[in-house]
Amino acid sequence: MRILLVGLLLLVLATGLAILHRRRKRRSRARPRGDSTVVMYTASFEAVRRGQRVLLPEHVVLAALCDRRVAMLVASAGASAASLRRELTQHLAGPREAPTDLATLELSPAANAIVDRAWSRSVSWRGPSPIDLVVVAQSAGERCFAAALLTRACPDLDQASREPPRAPERSNHAGELVEIVLWNDDVTRMEAVERLLVDCFGMDEVEATHFMLTVHLAGSAAAGPYPPDVAAGLLARATQVARERGMPIRITLGPAAEEMGFTWATEPARAEEARGGELRAPQSS
The missing domain is CATH 1.10.1780.10 (Clp, N-terminal domain)
Structure with missing residues (x-):
């Protein structure tokens, strides 16, 4: 009886390890090889x-x-x-x-x-x-x-x-800078996301492509950061334009998900105009 119990325990343990190994391999195949x-x-x-x-x-x-x-x-x-x-x-x-x-x-x-x-x-x-x-x-x-x-x-x-410069922490507290996050979905076309980024965020075509691919591969990407009032205005406009164009893409305020280890696109080229003309160095995730 004892030998049977030990054998059963080993079988359960081996099955559990096999399942974990299979899940780990599935995650590693889905994970892009670097940003x-x-x-x-x-x-x-x-x-x-x-x-x-x-x-x-x-x-x-x-x-x-x-x-x-x-x-x-x-x-x-x-x-x-x-x-x-x-x-x-x-x-x-x-x-x-x-x-x-x-x-x-x-x-x-x-x-x-x-x-x-x-x-x-x-x-x-x-x-x-x-x-x-x-x-x-x-x-x-x-x-x-x-x-x-x-x-x-x-x-x-x-x-x-x-010794790269250390980036300030992101925050969405009142009065501090916040970001606008675009989230990936299975319906919105890539070309539509690029056009939205060009029209609403002032990105050029290279920036828009980089940002769109980050959203597609990493699950989400954050633009900005902006002052809260500027971010709210951009969010409202981007959401309205997206809905008018039939895009179900989700757009929110706050930091993007970073489980995939990606860095995010630089701040849109004309974003400084929304802050009164002050040019700010891009910030890292």
């Missing part, structure tokens, strides 16, 4: 939108500069992510009439080398971060416009990334 996933998708979408068939380091850096942590890193090194993005946008060829297909997009050798080195530099099991991509892009060589641009603006991003 650089958003950056690479954004870069790809931007290349396709411009009708370009090869993904360049410039596309990668342009997309990475939409990440809050990268923007803060660049600011700590004495440069402006918004200015760097403008120069990269001017350098890249203008959009053609007919965009290319994402399936035919190729990764250039230089961009492929950046991704490989970013994986080597990464200390996270999830893979490289947007900061890893930007740091290794700076050493891509003199012939790379993005590398030369980063080197001129911030000579040593690698050193600056070792």
